[in-house]
Every structure is written in C-alpha cells, then in structure tokens.
Amino acid sequence: MTTRQYLGSGWDSDAWLVDGTWVERTAKRPDVEPWLRTETTLLPWLAPQLPLEVPRPVVGKEHPLTVRHRLIAGRPADDEPGLGTAVGEFVAALHAVDLDEATSRGLPPPERTSALRDAHFDRFETDVVPRLPIATGAWLRDRLALLRDAPASVVVHGDLSAEHVLVHDGGVAGVIDWGDARAGDPAKDLVWPLHQAGPEVAREVAAAYGVTDELATRARAWLDVGPCYAITHGDDVGDRGLVAEAMTWFPAI
Structure with a gap:
C-alpha cells in the first residue's frame, strides 16, 4: 500500500x-x-x-x-566539519556550468533575470522604502543601487540556505529546492555561506570558491535587500504576519 x-x-x-x-x-x-x-x-x-x-x-x-x-536523505545543514569546503566547491562547480547550455534547457536567461530584477527593485522602492524610517530607507536605496547593475553571468541556485543544503553521516549530502535557479549574480549564492552560516564556514567557502572582496560585498547587499522579497510576497498573498516579521529584519539605522 x-x-x-x-x-x-x-x-x-x-x-x-x-x-x-x-x-x-x-x-x-x-x-x-x-x-x-x-x-x-x-x-x-x-x-x-x-x-x-x-x-x-x-x-x-x-x-x-x-x-x-x-529522496536525498539528510537534514538541514548545521556546523558540520568541512561543510564550507564542500559548499564552496559545489558553488564553484555550479557557476562553471555552461550558461548557454543551461538556458537551452529552460534556465531563465540573463535578460529575463535583469528584467525581473528591475521590476522587483522598482517595486521595493515604491512599496517597501516608504514604510521604513528615513535613514533606513536611504540605506536600502543604496543597496538596491549597488545591485541593479550586478551581472547575471552564471547558473545560480538562487536560494542557497541551510534549509536547502542537506547533511548526512557527517558530510554534505546534497542541495535541494531549485525553484529560483536562473542566470544570475554569483554573489547571490554566497549570501548564506559568507554571511549567515558562521565564520568557519565563511572562511572555508572563501578559500574553496576563491571569493573576492567585490563578491563578498555584493553578497552582503543581497542579504540586506532580502526582507523586501518577503514583504512584497506577503503583500501579494495577504500574509500580514510574514510582512510584519520581515519588517523587523531591517537594521535600525
């Protein structure tokens, strides 16, 4: 049965x-x-x-x-030994995949990514910035401006996080949830490894991937604008709780 x-x-x-x-x-x-x-x-x-x-x-x-x-057996990533090295090598391999071949198989291409990014950022300027204190709104505008011209040059997972990186038997088992995959900014896949997963993971990822200061800075900016996506999604589906929670994710400036 x-x-x-x-x-x-x-x-x-x-x-x-x-x-x-x-x-x-x-x-x-x-x-x-x-x-x-x-x-x-x-x-x-x-x-x-x-x-x-x-x-x-x-x-x-x-x-x-x-x-x-x-099923890929495993649990959401925690502070596993060697986690950062495995993740860094994975992201490097993903970003080295032939982008033209990927788009021929349905991956959203760079022009689609750029158009969606512009539409999202325009909406963030209109629907999110006015809800914030003046100083926080200016801080957010600076980050949006930095990312508007970011490249869409590699295949990205688009939502790499502890929830989507699975560990099993002391090692990294796999990466799931590819619903946001597209041609995108390589810094997008470095947000969680560099700025949320802890200093040891960040060091290992930086070494395995070869992270530059520019990439790390853009990754931080992607993290900073992240609440905007949750806020506008909450607006669209009528989830006031999500909107209220995401508003608290912005720093007090």
Missing part, C-alpha cells in the same frame, strides 16, 4: 514523501507548472556536473502536474 507523508509547503509548491523513497511536488499556482517541467529537463542534465547530489525529477502525473524525484 502506498504511503504519503506531507512534507510541507513553500512559496510555489507542496511536497509529499511517497513510500519513504520519492518526493512528489505539485504547483500551488498554474504559473509554477512550466518551471516544474523545466526542472525535469534542466536538473538531470546539471546533476552529473556537480560534486553533490541534486534532485533529478521526472513527470509522475499530468493532472494535476506532479513531478517526483528520489
């Missing part, structure tokens, strides 16, 4: 564990379905080029569209 265990809901999809082996996902909105299909083409091609396991989804059912991949 098939067993189904609900794993949770993200911004774009719901997930279940089936028979303890398969992760199945369905889109929360119709506009998400094309990306789920893209994952079934992009990720199996990407996986052999990376030093850590990533999902290799296939279409399991059409109505509703359901994609499935084998």
Whole structure:
C-alpha cells in the first residue's frame, strides 16, 4: 500500500514523501507548472556536473502536474566539519556550468533575470522604502543601487540556505529546492555561506570558491535587500504576519 507523508509547503509548491523513497511536488499556482517541467529537463542534465547530489525529477502525473524525484536523505545543514569546503566547491562547480547550455534547457536567461530584477527593485522602492524610517530607507536605496547593475553571468541556485543544503553521516549530502535557479549574480549564492552560516564556514567557502572582496560585498547587499522579497510576497498573498516579521529584519539605522 502506498504511503504519503506531507512534507510541507513553500512559496510555489507542496511536497509529499511517497513510500519513504520519492518526493512528489505539485504547483500551488498554474504559473509554477512550466518551471516544474523545466526542472525535469534542466536538473538531470546539471546533476552529473556537480560534486553533490541534486534532485533529478521526472513527470509522475499530468493532472494535476506532479513531478517526483528520489529522496536525498539528510537534514538541514548545521556546523558540520568541512561543510564550507564542500559548499564552496559545489558553488564553484555550479557557476562553471555552461550558461548557454543551461538556458537551452529552460534556465531563465540573463535578460529575463535583469528584467525581473528591475521590476522587483522598482517595486521595493515604491512599496517597501516608504514604510521604513528615513535613514533606513536611504540605506536600502543604496543597496538596491549597488545591485541593479550586478551581472547575471552564471547558473545560480538562487536560494542557497541551510534549509536547502542537506547533511548526512557527517558530510554534505546534497542541495535541494531549485525553484529560483536562473542566470544570475554569483554573489547571490554566497549570501548564506559568507554571511549567515558562521565564520568557519565563511572562511572555508572563501578559500574553496576563491571569493573576492567585490563578491563578498555584493553578497552582503543581497542579504540586506532580502526582507523586501518577503514583504512584497506577503503583500501579494495577504500574509500580514510574514510582512510584519520581515519588517523587523531591517537594521535600525
């Protein structure tokens, strides 16, 4: 008999564990379905080029569209020995993947990333900055200005975090949740490793990846503008609690 265990809901999809082996996902909105299909083409091609396991989804059912991949066993990353080296090597390998080949398999291309970034940042200027104290709003505008001209030059995971880096048996097992993958700024994938995961991880990642001061500075700026995405998403879905929480993430200037 098939067993189904609900794993949770993200911004774009719901997930279940089936028979303890398969992760199945369905889109929360119709506009998400094309990306789920893209994952079934992009990720199996990407996986052999990376030093850590990533999902290799296939279409399991059409109505509703359901994609499935084998479970990558592990728990969200903690302070594991060697974590930073493994993550740094993974990110370096990902950013070395041929971007043209990736976009031919459905990865959003640089021009799409740039257009979306401009639209998001325009909205942040209009909908977020006015809610902040004057000094904090000016601080946020400075960071938005820094990032508007950031490159979209490599394949990025786009949401690399402790929740999406899995560890198992004392090592890094894999990287999941590729819903934000696109052509993007390499600094985007360095936000968590450099500025949120702790000093040891940051040192290891910097050494393994070869992080420059410019990359580290942009990664910090991406972290600083992060609450804007949560605030506007909360506005869109009517989640006032998320909006209120995200407003507290800005520093007091």
